[in-house]
Amino acid sequence: MLSIKKTLLFFLTACLFPVVLYAEMTVANPAALNPKLSVVGTLEADYSNDPANADNARASVKEIELGLNADIDPFAKAYVLLSKEGDEFNLEEGFVQVPVGPFDLQYKLGKFFADFGKLNRLHTHVYPFLTEPLLITHYFGERLADAGVSASGLLPLPFFSEWTLQLINDNGTSFSTGDVFPVYVGQWKNFFELTDAIGLETGLSLANGHNSTGGNTALTGFYAQLKDKLAANTYWKLHSEYLSSNYDNAGALVNTNAYFGVLSLCLNREWEFGSLGETSQSPASTGRDMRLAVFGSFSPSEFGRYRGQISQNTDTAGVKTLDVRIQYVFVLGPHAVHPY
Amino acid sequence: MKIIIFLVVFTRVLFSVGHAKLMVVCALPDFADIAKNIGGQFVEVSAVAKGNEDPHFIDPKPSFIARLAHADLAVVNGMELDQWMDYLIENSRNPRIQKGQSGYLDASVGIPILDIPTELTRAKGDLHPQGNPHYMLNPLNGVRVADTMQKRLAALDPQHAAYFQANFRTYSALLNQKQLEWKKLLDGLKDRRVITYHRNWTYFADAFNLELVGELEPKPGITPPPSHMVALSQKIAREKIKVIIIDPFHSSAEGECFQKDNPRLQVLVLPSASGGDAQTASYNAMFDYNVRVLYAALKD
Numbered sequence: 001m002l003s004i005k006k007t008l009l010f011f012l013t014a015c016l017f018p019v020v021l022y023a024e025m026t027v028a029n030p031a032a033l034n035p036k037l038s039v040v041g042t043l044e045a046d047y048s049n050d051p052a053n054a055d056n057a058r059a060s061v062k063e064i065e066l067g068l069n070a071d072i073d074p075f076a077k078a079y080v081l082l083s084k085e086g087d088e089f090n091l092e093e094g095f096v097q098v099p100v101g102p103f104d105l106q107y108k109l110g111k112f113f114a115d116f117g118k119l120n121r122l123h124t125h126v127y128p129f130l131t132e133p134l135l136i137t138h139y140f141g142e143r144l145a146d147a148g149v150s151a152s153g154l155l156p157l158p159f160f161s162e163w164t165l166q167l168i169n170d171n172g173t174s175f176s177t178g179d180v181f182p183v184y185v186g187q188w189k190n191f192f193e194l195t196d197a198i199g200l201e202t203g204l205s206l207a208n209g210h211n212s213t214g215g216n217t218a219l220t221g222f223y224a225q226l227k228d229k230l231a232a233n234t235y236w237k238l239h240s241e242y243l244s245s246n247y248d249n250a251g252a253l254v255n256t257n258a259y260f261g262v263l264s265l266c267l268n269r270e271w272e273f274g275s276l277g278e279t280s281q282s283p284a285s286t287g288r289d290m291r292l293a294v295f296g297s298f299s300p301s302e303f304g305r306y307r308g309q310i311s312q313n314t315d316t317a318g319v320k321t322l323d324v325r326i327q328y329v330f331v332l333g334p335h336a337v338h339p340y
Numbered sequence: 341m342k343i344i345i346f347l348v349v350f351t352r353v354l355f356s357v358g359h360a361k362l363m364v365v366c367a368l369p370d371f372a373d374i375a376k377n378i379g380g381q382f383v384e385v386s387a388v389a390k391g392n393e394d395p396h397f398i399d400p401k402p403s404f405i406a407r408l409a410h411a412d413l414a415v416v417n418g419m420e421l422d423q424w425m426d427y428l429i430e431n432s433r434n435p436r437i438q439k440g441q442s443g444y445l446d447a448s449v450g451i452p453i454l455d456i457p458t459e460l461t462r463a464k465g466d467l468h469p470q471g472n473p474h475y476m477l478n479p480l481n482g483v484r485v486a487d488t489m490q491k492r493l494a495a496l497d498p499q500h501a502a503y504f505q506a507n508f509r510t511y512s513a514l515l516n517q518k519q520l521e522w523k524k525l526l527d528g529l530k531d532r533r534v535i536t537y538h539r540n541w542t543y544f545a546d547a548f549n550l551e552l553v554g555e556l557e558p559k560p561g562i563t564p565p566p567s568h569m570v571a572l573s574q575k576i577a578r579e580k581i582k583v584i585i586i587d588p589f590h591s592s593a594e595g596e597c598f599q600k601d602n603p604r605l606q607v608l609v610l611p612s613a614s615g616g617d618a619q620t621a622s623y624n625a626m627f628d629y630n631v632r633v634l635y636a637a638l639k640d
Contacts, residue, residue: 074440099430099431099433099438100430100433100434100435100438104433104434104435105433106431106433153433154405154406154409154432154433157406158406159403159406160402160403160405160406161406162402162405189402191401191402191403191406193401193403199399199401199402199403201402227399229399232392232393232394232397232588232589232590233394233397233589268591269397269563270563300562300563301462301465301466301561301562302466302561303462303466332462334420335420335423335466337400337423337424337426337427338397338399338400338424339400340399340400340401340402
């Protein structure tokens with residue numbers, strides 16, 4: 001797996017290097033053709049009363065993410081996201097995208113976050129809350145993400161309707177493909193504009209592949225997001241996601257599931273508050289973890305955000321613990337498009 | 341594999357149904373109004389943003405992607421004001437309107453740009469590296485955009501090129517005539533000083549010789565802190581400034597709080613784009629309204 005990542009990183013760097021070099025040699029503004037560069041940093045202080053948590057009161061650089069992207073040529077773009085989390089440095093995403101390819105489809109090749117639900121596609125610093133959803137950590141580890149190929153298109157319907165088919169390697173919790181058998185991922189995403197202000201987004205996802213016991217895992221996911229824009233910079237958003245897993249544990253079929261729900265209220269460009277509730281089993285275990293949390297954030301500018309979260313966690317044995325997190329998230333570089 | 345082939349064929353067959361009219365999707369309502377005036381009966385026009393929305397922060401709703409999937413021409417403001425439009429265009433998977441294609445029109449090309457930053461650092465706020473992107477607040481830039489648009493429409497639909505050109509001549513004559521009238525009216529003012537919320541009225545001030553003497557935002561994109569508000573309030577009292585302009589998507593309360601110490605101060609909620617309400621439904625009407633209201637506030 002490591003060799004694929006290294007090869008991919010080398011390939012993407014090799015694609016971008018001539019662009020940088022060419023820009024420096026010939027154009028009036030040497031920086032014009034350089035890749036867009038951005039850094040997202042997450043600084044965190046947290047406290048937990050969980051005695052099992054060795055790091056129960058600490059400050060840390062939770063994550064530094066370096067992003068590069070540029071057009072390779074008129075036909076393709078490259079995105080590279082490297083992240084340093086703790087002592088680990090890894091390629092979070094690195095892919096070539098053909099925005100409009102043959103048959104008017106969009107293609108991706110490389111390592112990317114799979115289109116399974118909405119939570120899996122978003123980076124942690126983009127969430128309005130601070131913790132990784134249990135649904136993600138329990139069923140995918142970090143993310144359902146690895147090297148693979150993707151094709152997606154729009155269905156000719158009077159509303160937005162998008163299908164995506166992906167084949168990826170994955171060696172997370174639910175799948176273990178060992179670089180040989182791919183995980184098949186499919187998603188059907190729709191958007192309904194109920195009124196000018198209210199939009200409903202839904203997605204149905206399927207994933208199927210081998211797991212580490214040699215059996216098969218089949219995941220089904222569904223998400224819905226309702227967003228109501230009350231004023232220019234004021235909205236509330238309800239996001240709900242469900243996952244069901246059929247995990248063939250060496251002949252014994254384990255059926256488990258997870259649910260995640262979050263309600264957030266953005267008061268203006270500066271303040272956002274919300275609460276979440278989630279519960280999750282694990283692919284091979286029917287024990288259930290739960291989390292209830294409230295969170296809030298203050299953004300003095302587009303490029304800096306203070307945020308905090310208080311969570312009550314209940315583990316599979318029913319033991320309740322409390323944790324408090326405070327973060328400062330900063331962005332260096334150009335404006336990013338806000339996700340819907 | 342069969343599923344993929346079915347989806348591809350199904351999509352291609354249904355998307356290939358031709359349109360009698362050119363379908364134009366514009367980032368901002370000002371462009372849409374100009375496109376309607378130039379394209380007339382041979383275009384079907386819509387805008388992504390509304391006149392009362394902040395163009396910096398438009399929700400990239402997936403429904404816009406569906407609309408752009410059928411477009412023949414996408415008109416963007418450019419200069420990093422409407423990057424959400426590039427995201428929507430890219431995800432429309434419509435090859436006709438991708439960057440570099442004849443169906444992609446960056447309206448800022450050919451516009452004389454103001455406020456190009458000499459020092460580019462976020463310490464100076466949310467700067468636009470290529471300059472101030474709110475160029476549509478000068479009606480002469482509207483004429484320039486109309487000219488660019490008629491040429492592009494003619495290239496996409498050569499059969500009706502003469503019609504687009506004739507419409508352009510009529511429309512530009514009207515805007516040029518109105519520009520002279522608006523300028524003449526505001527030229528009669530003795531006091532031309534105004535304060536704005538954001539630095540988006542630069543082109544308007546340039547067109548009508550107004551003097552921008554301050555902003556509520558201490559730096560672009562930064563919400564006014566109390567210390568800045570106090571200093572601004574003192575400046576308003578000291579220099580007897582009469583008018584603050586607030587866009588409809590900002591809170592007028594932030595301007596009204598100055599009225600306690602400066603009772604003669606008027607807070608004008610003026611649209612910086614057309615289409616926000618019935619009075620400012622067109623690009624032309626927006627200037628009519630803004631000039632009239634501003635004149636009434638500054639004339640005494």
